Amino acid sequence: MITRKEWEQARDGALRCFNLAGVVLTEEEETRIEVADFGLSNLLQLGLELFTYVNTERVCAKELVLFPRQTCPEHRHPPVEGQPGKEETFRCRWGEVFLYVPGEPTPDPGAQPPQEIAGRYTVFHEIHLRPGDQYTIYPDTPHWFQAGDMGAVVSEFSTRSHDEADIFTDPAVERATQVRDE
Amino acid sequence: MITRKEWEQARDGALRCFNLAGVVLTEEEETRIEVADFGLSNLLQLGLELFTYVNTERVCAKELVLFPRQTCPEHRHPPVEGQPGKEETFRCRWGEVFLYVPGEPTPDPGAQPPQEIAGRYTVFHEIHLRPGDQYTIYPDTPHWFQAGDMGAVVSEFSTRSHDEADIFTDPAVERATQVRDE
Numbered sequence: 406m407i408t409r410k411e412w413e414q415a416r417d418g419a420l421r422c423f424n425l426a427g428v429v430l431t432e433e434e435e436t437r438i439e440v441a442d443f444g445l446s447n448l449l450q451l452g453l454e455l456f457t458y459v460n461t462e463r464v465c466a467k468e469l470v471l472f473p474r475q476t477c478p479e480h481r482h483p484p485v486e487g488q489p490g491k492e493e494t495f496r497c498r499w500g501e502v503f504l505y506v507p508g509e510p511t512p513d514p515g516a517q518p519p520q521e522i523a524g525r526y527t528v529f530h531e532i533h534l535r536p537g538d539q540y541t542i543y544p545d546t547p548h549w550f551q552a553g554d555m556g557a558v559v560s561e562f563s564t565r566s567h568d569e570a571d572i573f574t575d576p577a578v579e580r581a582t583q584v585r586d587e
Numbered sequence: 588m589i590t591r592k593e594w595e596q597a598r599d600g601a602l603r604c605f606n607l608a609g610v611v612l613t614e615e616e617e618t619r620i621e622v623a624d625f626g627l628s629n630l631l632q633l634g635l636e637l638f639t640y641v642n643t644e645r646v647c648a649k650e651l652v653l654f655p656r657q658t659c660p661e662h663r664h665p666p667v668e669g670q671p672g673k674e675e676t677f678r679c680r681w682g683e684v685f686l687y688v689p690g691e692p693t694p695d696p697g698a699q700p701p702q703e704i705a706g707r708y709t710v711f712h713e714i715h716l717r718p719g720d721q722y723t724i725y726p727d728t729p730h731w732f733q734a735g736d737m738g739a740v741v742s743e744f745s746t747r748s749h750d751e752a753d754i755f756t757d758p759a760v761e762r763a764t765q766v767r768d769e
Contacts, residue, residue, distance in 0.1 A: 427609015429680065431719040459676045459723060459744055464646065466676065466744035494641045494648065498611065537613040541641060562641055562648035562744060 406446050406583045415440040419454035419470040426499035426558035428468055430456060443478055444579030450519050453477045457566070465491075465566040469559040471502060471552035476519055479505075479526045479549035479574040485567045490544030493563035497534035500557035504532040504540060504550040516551035525575035534559070547574065588628050588765045597622040601636035601652040608681035608740035610650055612638060625660055626761030632701050635659045639748070647673075647748040651741040653684060653734035658701055661687075661708045661731035661756040667749045672726030675745035679716035682739035686714040686722060686732040698733035707757035716741070729756065 407415075416438045423430060430438075439455045442448040454470040471477065482491035495504060503516035508530030515533055518526040528547045532540045534557075542548050568580055589597075598620045605612060612620075621637045624630040636652040653659065664673035677686060685698035690712030697715055700708040710729050714722045716739075724730050750762050 427680075429718040434719060458678055458721060461674065461676075461723065463671075463674050463746050464676065464744055466648070466678075466742075492643065492645050494643075494646065496640055496648075498609075536611040537616060539640060541643065560648075562646055564645050 406444070406585055407440065407442050407448050409584055409586050411448055412440050412584050415448060415452070415454055415472075418472060419456075422470045422499065422556055422558050423468065428498070428558060440582060441580070442582050443573070444582070445478075445577060447519075449475060451476055451478060460566050462565055465561075465563045467561040467563075467566070468498075469495075469557075469561055471500075471550070471557045471559070473552060473554050473556045474516075475556070476516070476551040477549060478578055479528065479547055480571045480578075481545050481547045482567075483545050483570060483572055485570045488565075491564050491566060492541065492543055493561050494539055494541040495534065495550075496539035496560045496562070497536050498558040498560055499536055500555040501553035502534045502550050502557040502559055503553065504534060504548060506530050506532060506542065506546060506548050515553065518549070527574055588626070588767055589622065589624050589630050591766055591768050593630055594622050594766050597630060597634070597636055597654075600654060601638075604636075604652045604681065604738055604740050605650065610680070610740060622764060623762070624764050625755070626764070627660075627759060629701075631657060633658055633660055642748050644747055647743075647745045649743040649745075649748070650680075651677075651739075651743055653682075653732070653739045653741070655734060655736050655738045656698075657738070658698070658733040659731060660760055661710065661729055662753045662760075663727050663729045664749075665727055665752060665754055667752045670747075673746050673748060674723065674725055675743050676721055676723040677716065677732075678721035678742045678744070679718050680740040680742055681718055682737040683735035684716045684732050684739040684741055685735065686716060686730060688712050688714060688724065688728060688730050697735065700731070709756055
């Protein structure tokens with residue numbers, strides 16, 4: 406749950422990050438920026454701001470914003486409707502992001518899982534993405550990511566997105582964000 | 588056929604356009620910019636500069652550059668290896684582009700086909716894309732496009748790209764560009 410004011414502040418912050426990254430949205434598109442708190446009501450620590458350019462049967466493209474040290478919780482994209490799960494390539498456009506995937510845990514990682522739910526993160530192999538760096542995540546692979554101290558703008562190129570089918574490691578996560586009018 | 592010097596000038600021009608559009612490539616990526624003259628040996632009028640971020644079995648993403656009034660000749664993406672043809676969404680990032688697809692010919696279009704091969708363009712319904720505008724082209728749809736007076740940077744989000752399978756309306760086109768060392 407976030408308040409309407411939190412939603413507006415996050416949208417405005419996302420627009421400032423897009424501006425810094427050279428990403429142009431139309432005025433109509435600006436009204437469709439998505440703010441996700443994953444049902445955890447702690448947006449600035451656990452959340453994601455995003456804009457979906459296109460999501461057809463075969464192709465999806467999004468622009469993601471993470472505020473400084475904001476974390477997208479661990480999740481994976483399972484098979485849906487008889488199709489393999491979502492495949493996605495993250496490309497850092499601005500700032501930096503620490504992405505975690507299965508593999509040897511990285512010593513001295515650049516990010517830490519948020520403390521209160523540290524036990525709900527299971528993969529710790531770090532991919533450090535700076536502008537121009539990218540990484541492809543194949544279906545059903547658990548992953549989570551956190552921005553560095555400046556925040557980050559990340560392009561996502563993928564197959565069709567079924568956000569509602571994502572499986573989060575933390576059972577407290579709800580993918581749909583509730584916005585409360587005060 | 589283009590000369591090595593033409594290739595280098597086009598690559599440098601593409602990098603300047605990427606810089607204006609806020610698109611960051613790594614140094615290694617800069618060496619992989621593709622310059623296409625479509626075998627027509629008239630690059631500044633008929634050509635395209637591009638960088639492919641990713642091209643897996645399911646997903647492709649590219650960044651395209653067109654110099655001022657440069658035209659990408661009419662073509663379509665047919666079925667390949669039992670799969671439907673390529674579906675692609677063009678999103679204008681910088682400058683402007685006039686895209687032509689099947690439909691009612693647009694009166695007073697923003698672009699004209701290059702004169703010497705005017706008879707080899709068959710679709711004239713105009714989609715005018717400015718920064719933040721986008722358009723999805725479904726498989727096997729003929730299309731061609733020309734940048735406006737500033738040139739253009741266009742993101743392409745698509746299914747797997749099989750450039751060698753593209754069918755150009757002009758039989759003189761060869762998709763693979765020959766670079767001549769002088």
